Amino acid sequence: MRSFLVLILVGTLGFLAGCGSSGTPVGVVTSITLTPSSASVDAGQSVNITASVANDSSGKGVSWSLTGAGTLSSQTTTGVTYTAPNPVTSISLPSVVATSIASSSVTASTPIVIAPAGTVANVAPISVDGGPLVPSTIYTNAAFVSVLLCAPSNGACQTIPNILVDTGSFGLRVLASEVTVPLSPLTDTNGNTLYDCVQFVDNSFLWGAVAPANIVVGAELAASTSVQIIANPSFSIPSGCSGTNEDTQLLLGANGILGVGPEPFDCGLACDPSAGGTAPAVYYLCGSGGSCSTTFVSCGALCSDANANQQVTNPVFNFPADNNGTILTLQAVNDVAATVPGSLTFGIGTESNNALPSTATLFTLNSADNFTTNFNGQALTGSFIDSGSNGIFFPQINNLPNICADNNSWYCPPTTTAYTATNVDPNNNSTSNTVNFSVDNFDTVTNANPNDAAFSNLAGPMGSGACSSSNTTACTFDWGLPFFYGRSVFTAIDGTTTPNGNGPFWAY
């Protein structure tokens, strides 16, 4: 295994070719810092941007240019005024680019969110609509969102629709086949590229390069945030990254996954160099020849690491505001619906539209981000809420409910069966909320409604038998997407604060 190497972003930080690690020649511009580094501007309004150039001995400063809508004025070698168009017709992310006059290969940019008047910046519409493969294949019980993905290097942007909203993972992952803007993967000083391996509970994995991108969801910007570019690279995938490679839209059922669960990073401290020992099989540095080795990657200040966070990061955590969590809301479903509208709201208690109602129940989480669900006379201590699971999943006890013969991942009771479960805060063991739900016969209800995307009563097995320390799979209850129908579920991110307490927590 290679020792940890500080990764640099080639092409955007603007290191001059030939400087390398041997030091910076005197008088050569090394970087430009823009203030503000990002902004959000209303229609017709302006923002002043200033540039500070490191090592600019000739004092020549910068020249300015603009990618996208708006105008520049009052240009000097140290500042410029950006003015948004009026009216703004759609949400977009123009970029003001500063180029060193002494050294034209050194650039920096300030991305600016502009949105039509009346846009509620912290809300993104979502939809349970079957996903990108409709009508040939319907992905049931999955909420999809559109994301504006922009390249920090040149400001180019694209909208990627049909991205799965997943409160069970952290960070944005998009299929390389859908990406048209020039994202530059992170590399180390030896030219090795940083890759991420993410394994999901269904034996699928995503493998691909890690690249910083400017991400806009709703009208909120996560600037220079590491995303995973799901790809099928030219070299072989390390054996530690195993399962079903979901590297196409057909296999993934989506154009990407937006992980907005209760953690900021997809790996966190276990992948930070401070963990010591052998790096887990998550991040890899790969040479052009195809050899890969696991590596540590910093998760920044939250992990007490002086190096900047470069792990794949929950974009919400990187928003300048409304960054402490999300509210996922879906309309109620009475058994079956063709499609279901909903919303993903950013921030908890940060705006007039995202306060936790007094009627909600708040559950703090254990160290594995789980709470307890009392079900069938057992306390299932590994339970969780996960919009990325497309049903309700719980242990089969005494061979009930019946597992479908043709698909062991679903329940097929003879008739629709009612159940009750009680969620409990694992830290105080007293805050609780009882949930009534029903389980349909999966075969019957899906065969009878082949064109519908939303099924409120789909459930399947997760483990079986008695919950015990050696059968922890039977100590889990997965409140998947059907749980969100008719609810607003609050997810507070670990390491953040809200008026209702520190993250992580769930509330509904």
Place this chain on the structure above:
Amino acid sequence: MKSNFLISMSRTSSLRTSFLRTSWMGVLLLMLALPIPALAALGGDATSVQQDQAQMKSTLKTTEAETYTTHELTAPGKTVVKEYVSPEGKVFAITWSGPFIPNMQQLLGTYFDRFAQAAKAQRENHPGHRPVSIQQPDFVFQNGGHMRAYVGRAYVPAMVPQGVNVDALQ
């Protein structure tokens, strides 16, 4: 190191003719250096536990119950894998718990293909992301959890020692 590991290692079919029992250390070193071992963990000989240990760069702890032996491996990132070995020296059950999913190809060995096919068939039967549950007469696989907190188990019902409750292994 327990002596029965050495014996079963020398029984390992594909290597049997190549190495004498007395050269067990050489066999062990060679096995540590092999890329993906052909030998299985689940359903395989106890030797595979050591291969898993090498592959996972993990630490190993062994405890013995009356009717089976438990090998506990902790992989980088602190995922704990337990492999349960019958008196016949066969791995009859595996459990895992922790932030990362272990390498199933390595842990399931000859059962991996059945696992992968069943998981794939379930996805094709009905697209979407969810836990895998496989209930076959001679192979059970169950898992659950979410990113950074996964649990699961796999076992071969016919190999579970008599009188052992597979839901309450130690």
